[in-house]
Amino acid sequence: MIGNYYIGIMSGTSLDAIDVVIAQRTEQGLQQIAGLAPTLPEQLRAQLLTICSNKATDLQTLGEVDHLFALTCADAVNQLLHKAGMQASQISAVGSHGQTIFHSPLSAMPFTQQIGDANIIAAKTGIPCISDFRRMDMAYGGQGAPLxxxxxxxxxxxxxxxxxxxxxxxxxxxxxxxxxxxxxxxxxxxxxxxxxxxxxxxxxxxxxxxxxxxxxxxxxxxxxxxxxxxxxxxxxxxxxxxxxxxxxxxxxxxxxxxxxxxxxxxxxxxxxxxxxxxxxxxxxxxxxxxxxxxxxxxxxxxxxxxxxxxxxxxxxxxxxxNVDPMYVEAIAFAWLAEQRLLEKPIPLKAVTGAQKDAILGCVYLP
Ligand SMILES: Nc1ncnc2c1ncn2[C@@H]1O[C@H](COP(=O)(O)OP(=O)(O)O)[C@@H](O)[C@H]1O
Ligand SMILES: [Mg+2]
Missing domain, CATH: 3.30.420.40 (ATPase, nucleotide binding domain)
Structure with a gap:
């Protein structure tokens, strides 16, 4: 069933923090009801910086950082639920952007890569997790960004x-x-x-x-x-x-x-x-x-x-x-999760250059 509460998780290129919000569907749109922005643990931040800047890493490290980043996201979600006094069962879906480690929209074979395994987020929170929002736009020839x-x-x-x-x-x-x-x-x-x-x-x-x-x-x-x-x-x-x-x-x-x-x-x-x-x-x-x-x-x-x-x-x-500037992007991923459950195409053709407005995101059920 599609309900009224969604969680959005965003961590951008700054690698400063993981921004997490609980947003509620109201007639005025999605509104933030609780938020948390835990700083990225120093070691994880250093590992991500190395992967992003060197453009080269071994597959073991990549796999482990993918896992660790997902655990950090799941922890943040669970902490936020606790802070808000809410249960996982009240949340329809978590929209998780993941951490971009490489965005290459203009290469011969365009691609974008985010890490933070959504299987783990779903399993550790008990909430359906939606991620991989950018690649369907790219599959239709778009830049996959900004969303x-x-x-x-x-x-x-x-x-x-x-x-x-x-x-x-x-x-x-x-x-x-x-x-x-x-x-x-x-x-x-x-x-x-x-x-x-x-x-x-x-x-x-x-x-x-x-x-x-x-x-x-x-x-x-x-x-x-x-x-x-x-x-x-x-x-x-x-x-x-x-x-x-x-x-x-x-x-x-x-x-x-x-x-x-x-x-x-x-x-x-x-x-x-x-x-x-x-x-x-x-x-x-x-x-x-x-x-x-x-x-x-x-x-x-x-x-x-x-x-x-x-x-x-x-x-x-x-x-x-009336929206906290630090959480606008995280609320956007709560919204994208809602739109995915509703199977609504996201109107981005004019922004990303994609051939069509596509349904974005993959759903991982706990
Ligand atoms: N008090 C402040 N003074 C100056 N810059 C700030 C302050 N607070 C945050 N910032 C800037 O905002 C950045 C984080 O912005 P954010 O929107 O989270 O970016 P991203 O989406 O890339 O993670 C920090 O790295 C810093 O540069
Ligand atoms: Mg940030």
């Missing part, structure tokens, strides 16, 4: 009003919601990923809390211009990207011949994210609200830069829509 614009449209679009939803995770993606309920969306490029990588290299911090490191520096124009020259930014949509492209190996060679201090580099990376995002928003929308979600919404300098660059828009986080 959240369909959810943004379902939850946030408002007839007669143009709105932009901007998710700033490791990668940033935009959803342009038209006044006619249309949606257009794609990955604009780096969100927090390069800032995280640089502050980690300089200070050993996993991210630049409150932008305190960036605030000590100034934008280094020659470096900014160099970064902006990457062909990704002039590629036409549909387009999606990930850690396999925008990482330290991409950044460091570009610092050759650049005379900038560490803090100037941090400040420039922030400007770079803000500019590549705001440029793309301006291409598709000349005014209206920009609602920001993802961890980038908690970076005050990034939010300030975006507002300065988007003079015709009002930039605010999704609290203005």
């Amino acid at each position: 959240v614009p369909a959810f943004h449209q379902a939850l946030f679009s408002q007839q007669g009003e143009q709105r932009t939803i901007l998710n700033i995770g490791g990668i940033a993606n935009i959803s342009i919601l038209g006044a006619d309920n249309s949606v257009l969306g794609y990955d604009t490029g780096p969100g927090n990923m390069l800032m995280d990588a640089w502050v980690d290299k300089c200070l050993g911090h996993s991210f630049d809390k409150g932008a305190s490191f960036a605030l000590q520096g100034e934008v280094h124009l020659p470096l900014l211009i160099k970064l902006l020259a990457d062909p990704y930014f002039t590629l036409n949509a549909p387009k999606s990207t990930g850690r396999e492209k925008f990482n330290l190996n991409w950044l460091i060679p570009q610092l050759n011949g650049i005379d900038a201090s560490d803090v100037d580099i941090q400040r420039t990376l922030l400007e770079f994210s803000a500019l590549t995002i705001s440029d793309q928003i301006k291409q598709h929308s000349d005014s209206g609200d920009v609602f920001v979600c993802g961890g980038g919404a908690l970076n005050p300098l990034l939010m300030q830069c975006l507002q300065q660059q988007l003079t015709m828009h009002k930039v605010q986080d999704t609290h203005a829509l």
Whole structure:
């Protein structure tokens, strides 16, 4: 039977935490009733980083990390149920994104790979688990990403009003919601990923809390211009990207011949994210609200830069829509689980470039 409660699990390219929510179907859409974001255990994070950055790993390690990540997801679900005082039997399904270890939409044989065995999540929680959301879209020639614009449209679009939803995770993606309920969306490029990588290299911090490191520096124009020259930014949509492209190996060679201090580099990376995002928003929308979600919404300098660059828009986080910005993506996977049980195709053709709107996700019954 299809009920009213769904769980969504999301862990993005930042590898900061596993975001888990319980969402309830209401007439206004899916609404969060409880959430938890346990930090990824240090060893698991290190293993994932190695797999994602090296693009090479042995099969034993891959299999074991797949298992361990699933156990960590299942633990998070069980903890959240306990916190919310709910039983597994009340939840219709868990939608689990899994951890992307490689996303390659443009290779000769396009593929995307997420790990976190859904069999284990179903078995350890006693709840049907739905995962592998991206690959049917890719089977129909789509990029398999981003998927959240369909959810943004379902939850946030408002007839007669143009709105932009901007998710700033490791990668940033935009959803342009038209006044006619249309949606257009794609990955604009780096969100927090390069800032995280640089502050980690300089200070050993996993991210630049409150932008305190960036605030000590100034934008280094020659470096900014160099970064902006990457062909990704002039590629036409549909387009999606990930850690396999925008990482330290991409950044460091570009610092050759650049005379900038560490803090100037941090400040420039922030400007770079803000500019590549705001440029793309301006291409598709000349005014209206920009609602920001993802961890980038908690970076005050990034939010300030975006507002300065988007003079015709009002930039605010999704609290203005009564949704916690840190959980929007996890709620999206609760929604995708519900849509899968209902066997509804997800309207993503215009976003991913797929030949048709497909039913997304595989169901694993406990
Ligand atoms: N207080 C903060 N100040 C600055 N940046 C923050 C803050 N809180 C979170 N972030 C940023 O948000 C990132 C996590 O965002 P998230 O939306 O979870 O990304 P992902 O979906 O890739 O996991 C962190 O790595 C960090 O860069
Ligand atoms: Mg995260």
